[in-house]
Amino acid sequence: MEDRVQFDLNESLKYYLSDPTSVPTPDADAELLDCEADPEQISASLIDNVLNPIVDGIAESPEAITRASSFDSLQLLLKYSTFLPTKSLSKLLDLIVSGLSVEADIIHGDLESDEQDAILHHKQLLEMYGFLLQWALSAVEVKAAEKPADALPTRRGPGKSSKSKSSAKDGAWDSASQIQISMETMCKVMKLKLGRIFMTTSDRDTFINLFTRSIYLILESEQRVKSMTIRMHAFKVLCIAVKHHGHAFGAQTSIVQSLTYFEHLSEPMAEFLHILAEQYDYPQLSDEILKELGNKEFNSNDTRGPKSVSAFIVKLSELAPRLIIKQMTLLAKQLDSESYTLRCAVVEVCGNLIADLSRQEERSENYKTQINAFFEVLEERFLDINPYCRSRAIQVYMKICDLEQKFPKRRQAAAELATRSLEDKSSNVRRNAIKLLAKLVATHPFSVMHGGQLALKEWNARLETVDNELNALRPPETPGLDGTEPSHVDSELLDDATQLPEDSPSKAPRISEQERAAAIQKAAEEAATSELMTRLQLTRKYYSEAIRFIEVLHSASETVSQLLGSRNKSEVIEAMDFFVMMDAYRVETARTGIRRMLRLIWTKGNSDEGKGVQTHLIDCYKGLFFDAPDAFSPNDAANYIARNMISLTFGSTSAELTCLEQLLSTMMKAGNIPEAVIAKLWQVYGVQRKEISRTQRRGAIIVLGMLALADPDVVVKEIEVMLRIGLGNLGRSDLILAKYTCIALKRIMPTRQAKSKEAGIPKLANDHPILSKLASMVEIASDSKEWYGVAEQSISAIYTLSKHPDVLCSDVLRRKTRFVFQPQMHSVPSSSMSVDGEQQRPGTASSQVSRKGTSSSALSQLLFIVGHIAIKQIVHLELCELDFKRRKAEQEKEKASSAPSQKRNEPTEDDELDLIGGTTEDDFTEAMAHIRERELLYGDNSLLAKFGPLVTEICANNNTYPDRNLQGAATLCMAKLMCVSAEYCEKNLPLLITIMERSEDPTVRSNVVIALGDMAVCFNHLIDENTDFLYRRLNDDDASVKRTCLMTLTFLILAGQVKVKGQLGEMAKCLEDEDKKIADLARMFFTELATKDNAVYNHFVDMFSLLSAERNVDEGALRRIIKFLIGFIEKEKHARQLADKLAARLPRCDTERQWNDVAYALSLLPHKNEDITKTLSAGFNKVVSATA
16 A cells, blocks of 8 residues: 555654654645644534544554555544544544454454464554554543533633533543453453564563553542453453563562552552452562562652552451461561551551451461461550551451450450550540450350359359369379479389288289179279369369459459540540440459449530530430330330439449439430339339338439429329328338429429429418428437438528528527427327418427437537538528519510500509509619628528527537537537628637637538538638638648548639639649649649649749648658649740749759759740759758858
């Protein structure tokens, strides 16, 4: 042919790889050549005019491509492919692919018929088609990458350009199917015997690279890789190239580069190597790549490379662990890599290899060695420098826990390591350690015998039983069997040759059949005994391992319990789940954790995390106590839940009961407590039979009182039962029951937590049976300490429910006073009590009781009532004031809105209030203040006024009134009265402070501390001058007093109720207190204080002076305190100023210890002052004079 193209592949590639537009196309279609200067002029019709003849020619014979005009026209179109419509580009690709496919068929036929002459001609055709296919696929990929950018304006709405319209129209073209056909054609070509066409290796490699280069280009697109079919076709091309055409080294280079630059290829490349090894039996490429990666060192600034390589080796270890295990020695080098992602990957690979080895049926000789080596890597990584690696090691262990093989020894080690990791400084590691422990419990291997429960007590009992059985089977010890030689051995027996004596058994006649049978039986018994002993020893080992595991869980529980207070909410949630899991397996420490979880109900719910903790806590408690087994009938389910709710109150502290109250009322509000359960609780409370235990009845009313917080109707409907049980004979014999009944009665009035404020009942008149019963409870005669709780709650209930509580309480007080001070008046027994008015005489004491013995306790009770009524009365006055203001505001609102014609004809309560307290709010407030200050304790008609001097007299004369309980009650009463009136407070303050200083009773000292805190709020001016006495209690010998004082001062200082002078140093000393609770409280105080206007900076010098002068604080403790406090000084300016103030002290230091203290504080401050540095480097050089 005259116009046959002279094609040289290497020459064309040189142009193409440097710049595709530089490829010469002199013989292209003339019209196309005219458009070369302005490619935008190339139209679809022009392209069709050029392509149609070429298509016809190639359809006739693939050799048509060799025409110079056809080939150059195709090359020119590809040069400007970005300007071609997608339809034309699709046609172009279709043309090349179909031509190559037909050519492959022809070659196959020629190779089969051994047409040697045509082979050389086929070589050129293959190279031409291969070159064009590479270029076309590259053009398609460029076009595919452009599309999203072109489509952007179309998504924005108005203002679409013509280009965007065409690209939107072109968007219908899906190139994926054509790319798949292209790759199928590549496979078809590569399956030919190319060795007979390409005589040299370099020619063959150049040709094969035309295909592989396109494949790598396609794989660079993340969208393409996501398509399963494209990915598999691409892998097939590469696999054939590697397996049959020597592309292994090229593939190795490309894969390692891909891992470095394209993160999305890490997992697909692992998949490719797996297919190559499994389906094409070519694992050598994987080996070479893993060797290269094992020896590779990554730059510390490079993050993408290690991340991609990590994902690759992890995926490969999942798909083909056998490939990885051979190169594990080299990969293990990356454990020393600076990149934590690579270390994480090696850890995960170890886990995958352990999983694979454990699943193998045929185990190799070095199976144990390999598994142990991998476990050692995992255990070592529990202490990795990076928290992510430590977390990954724990996560890998969690996956191993799910394997069928249990690895008991390694599980024990993992449990111990996880327990240690609970103290990690990273919350992520701690959270994962909790999850691992829970997983170890859930998958533990000790369920073969006795079920899967892990109660330590039961396992210890089993171990003891086995030990006893073993001891019974062991034969009694005989000399020589315990490893020691017999004490006497005749030396002649050892020296002389042994001779058979005349009566030797060997010379004796043969044994009879009976003897033989007996001997065989004896041997069988011994064998059975031996077998039993072996079995028992194995059982003993099994029990011992279980006990070791449970003991680790017990020690872990303590730490997890502390982590319930973590700031990280997800960690808290994991800790809750851990205790729920432990409870499912009956681990004894679980209940302690579950109780401790209760306090999380107070987690601040402003954020989603806070609400998440509360919701999770409720879910945990619902699962533990409120979800009855499915098999239960509704009645059984209600019984089950009621019993569980009651059990929650057993042995609870007051703090736990407060938390439980919040939890149950929240659940009640959400409608999680069924009516049937409430009915069951009332049944338990109201049952008259004596078989029911006191704790159950108490528990029922405690729970009902808690539920009533959210819904007062719970108790409103059952008032009669409460009066009959809790305030009747049962309540009198069980004062705790009476106390909680009073609390439940108080809840008749809706509180802020109630679902609706309309529920409940209106205030009651004083002759109402409820109030009469409550009043009578205060007057019960009892020497029990529980009486005080009943009296307190009864009076509180009266003030909550009564319309005029002061009148009713005055009557109670008069009757109690008569009882105490008129011994000649005897009261009737408690069982025959009447509830009618003034004649009421509750059973205070039977005639048999000695008046002398009960006089001090009766007086103590009277003083307690006086104090509590005084406090409740001032609260009542404040409520009256609030109520007046509320009604006043409502009244004014109504006046403004209603017409003037609507006038009231009769005086209402509001009018009465106006008449009494004046028409303005200020007048009313002044009237209330006057009542509180002058009337309650100093008014002529006041009942409480009679007790003020009496209480002072008892407190001042503790020798005359030596009874400890009386002194305690009198002090408490006086403190409460002092909160009523400033005059009374000022008069008795010295006496109260003296009691606080000198009383031997820690409860009295604690009460006075709390009282002074209350007085600081009421009468700040009086207490502000005496705060030194309060701070002194921080050095009290009793920890409870110290703790109370610290809490009181924390509240007063943070609320701004007392001015801080130089005493904060006393608070700072508490940071190093032996009692952990006190130290934690002090830490919390300073952390909160630091948020208030540079408070720590302002007081630091005063605190430092006090601490350095304190002889009781050793140097180590002082340094820890200073370091903690300086941590709150964040501003550079403050640090400099503080450094200057401290440096001024250095010359004035009298002792080296003082100098060292100042120097240490300065070393913690970033002062950057050279003078200070010089002074410090000179050291302590104080000259002590001889006269000193």
